[in-house]
Amino acid sequence: MHEVKLVKELVEKALNIVKENQAKRVKKIFVKIGANSHLTPENFSHLFKEFSKATILEPAEIVISPAQEEGLILESLEMEI
Secondary structure, X not given: OHHHHHHHHHHHHHHHHHHHHOOOXXXXXXXXXXXXXXXXXXXXXXXXXXXXXXXXOOOOEEEEEEEOOOOEEEEEEEEEO
């Protein structure tokens, strides 16, 4: 269940960034997954789709890379302002 919390918090953080920047669209979301997060890219994608349903994030492409750091990191968002 730790993984669910990590993904939910990442979605909330991304939505806050979108709101602060008054973005019209999110094209890409760049995420890094650390080994200790216990998330696979597939698991992350599935959970992200669940938590981003009916939001501006839903149609965005997710770009995932491994991280040396711990946890789950929202690296950046490619937005249309």
